[in-house]
Amino acid sequence: MSELSCGFIMSWGRFLCVGFVLSSITACDNTQSTQTETSQAEPAQTEYEIQEIVPQSFVSFSGKSNVSDSKYFDETKAITLFAFDDVSIPFMQNLKLEMRSPQRHPANPVLRRGPPGTPDSWAVQFYGSVIREIDKYRMWYVAAGDDRLDRSVPRSSPWRVAYAESQDGVHWTKPNLGLVEYNGNRNNNLVLMDPRLGTVNVKVLFEPDDPNPGRRYKLGAHVWFPKHDVRLGTFAPYASADGLRWKLLIETKPVGAELPQKDMVLPALHFEPVGGLYKCDGLYYLNGQNAIVASRPYHGRVVRQFISPDFVNWSHASTVGFVRTAQHKLLGPGKSREGEQNHEGVSVWNRGNVLVGISGIWHGAKEWENVTVDLGFVVSNDGVQFRQPAHEWVFLKRGQDGAWDQGGLLQGQGFENIGDQTFIYYGAWDPRNWQGSPPRGGVGIATLPRDRFADLKVDETTKGNGNYQLPKIKSEFITTAVNLKGEGAHRFYVNADGLSEAAQLKIELLNDNTIPLAKFSGENAATINKSGFQIPITWNGKQEIKDLPDRIRMKVTFEGEKKTDICFSALYVK
Known part of the structure; x- marks a missing residue:
């Protein structure tokens, strides 16, 4: 592996496979150690919240964040050696790894759909991002309104990028930005996209040190392009000075809110970005899902990644960054919905020397009514290849029927350490209703004790007088x-x-x-x-x-x- 990972310098010795015992139950800090199998049914929709934004609040985003807890330093600015990272901690004896399951926040969903006539009345889809700044948390998400089912408008047009903000990461408002006309007025929380392309997935990066002030915010968008008699997914790069007014970084004239094929930055094949967007070792990484033929055959949706030196010019060569074990068995043509697969790439928490990721666990079936999606947990130390610290472990299980997050969960790029907790923001989509297209979505929070995704604990299996035991054992590890x-x-x-x-x-x-x-x-x-x-x-x-x-x-x-x-x-x- 290269010496430089994704922000901090670490030197990795030769990789050694070290066996350890794995459990998904931990006795430590047991107030948050067990998987919440259920979530409450969604309460009635609250009124659409409008809050006037003072323009001066977006002039500068440099300096120390006032929303951070002074009790703790920012772990993203340090080298972190997690218990679950067997590259950072490769050598150990008489220890076992126990993964922690998060709890759903009692305020879920913390962001709800708006009332009829608003841009997100049909969908609040958290294929989005949460970023902490000076005095607030900022969220970008995908919205769809009443025109989602209006056959008289272009099919891709109803999908828009919306914005919310919070002082504490839990209570969110939808500010009246006054930037985009919708339903005859500008009283909404839509960000300005110039030009506007229908967007169904969005990730935002904030790079305050970019020498070009107009590119300190970077947005990756899943947009569509027409091909023959269908529309397919592809990527579009935007940039902004304030995170509210976005400019497309390529020249194009959209047709029906779609990107003409001649202006695409990626190959003209179906690709669903942006599951994850991050910068690692000097390169921008974009990942998402597709089933394009790879050098090694896999079944169904895998995590594919492209790279760029400048966020505008992207490689046409790609890598498959993560594949689940079941995908090595080919089910054959016409069965792309079936089987165990990955769903929509990997959303990433860039911790410098290590990337923590949340991926979709697709439980496929022949018919949509039996397809469900949970969330899984992966890790990478180079930004290229991801792995599961615990084989096929479910990080967060979909909600039970009747809950706001029933049927399927969506990973977003929202990770924050707030006080004594780690917040992982997620969304909801029930694939079983794919053909019926009922209103959907919302944003929820899964919580863990701060940075405690997993634990190393003493394992006394080898202690004793048996042939494969020792009377005395030592439990220890050595880092990279x-x-x-x-x-x-x-x-x-x-x-x-x-x-x-x-x-x-x-x-x-x-x-x-x-x-x-x-x-x-x-x-x-x-x-x-x-x-x-x-x-x-x-x-x-x-x-x-x-x-x-x-x-x-x-x-x-x-x-x-x-x-x-x-x-x-x-x-x-x-």
Whole structure:
């Protein structure tokens, strides 16, 4: 793997497959450890919320975010070694991985469809993004109104990009932007798309350091193009100075809100972007789903990715970034709806050295009435290939019949650490009603304890007097080599639960060749006996550690009479 991943420099040693025991049930922090199998039926629609926006609030988005919790640092600015990442933590013994299942937020859906006559009366479709900025959270989503079923308008025209905002990530309003005419007036929350193309999936990136102020916001759109007697999906790149007024980055004149084939930036084959949009190792990555012939044959919908150096010019060569195991068995022609597949790519939380992803788990069937979709969990360390930390594990199960999110879930690119929780925003679409086309959607939140997607715990399976056991065992792991950026001091933190005087983590620093550093190992090792999301690690009373080698590893040992209580979730290096 390349030395530079997606924001922070890490050096990956030779990959080693290490076996571990996997469980989907954890005893740590059990208030949020079990899968919420049900969700409440959707309450009656609330009134459409209108809030006037002060234009000056969009002049500048630099500086520290006021909505962040000063109690914690921003983990996206640190190197993160997650428990579930077997590239960051490749070597271990007598430990087992337990995945955590999120809970649905009690306020779900936190964004609802609007009343008749509004742009999102028929659909609030969270194929969208949530981004935290100075004093608010900003959301972009796909909206469709009453004209969705109007056969007199072009088929792609009813799909539009809408906007919402929040002070706390839970309570959302739809501001009156006054930018786009809809239903005879401009009193709505539609963003301006110039020119407008029908858009059914949207992802937004915010790059405040872009030297071109007009391109600090970048938007990837799933639009349509006509081919023969059908319309097919493709990608269109937009940019903006404020996230509200968008300019297409290619020259075109839309026809029926669709992109003429001659102006496309990708091959003229059906592709459904933008499941995920991110920048990694200097390149923009765009992923989505399709079933185009690949160098290796797969069944149905796979995750396909294209790359670009500038967001405008995209490679025509692509890679298949993720395939589920069942897709290696070809079911044959005419069965593209059937079988286990991926759905709509991978939405990504770019954590610098690691990409956390949510993917759609398509449970196919011969007829639409039996098709359902759950959400899965994947990870990548290079932005190219994704993998499942836990084989075919369901991260979030679809809601039961009668719930607002029944039948099928949609992954959006919305991940935020807020206070003691991690928010994962998601949408809903029931594929069983595909042909009936009833109103649909909304935006929900799945929550976990902050950054605790999974835990490493002591596994005593090998302890005993059996032929394949030992009377005494040691539970420990060694990380990959981490390249320390820049000169000066570094700080280290641990995210763990279940710690006490009788359940401790011993943490040592090693050089790249796994030789212990005398000042930070053995008798000088750090000991952590307090639970928390960002517990500082100190060696010899010092938290700021200087004069370290350019490349270091960490060795973590689980100790104490109650070491089985320990749930390790992550290490951070700043």
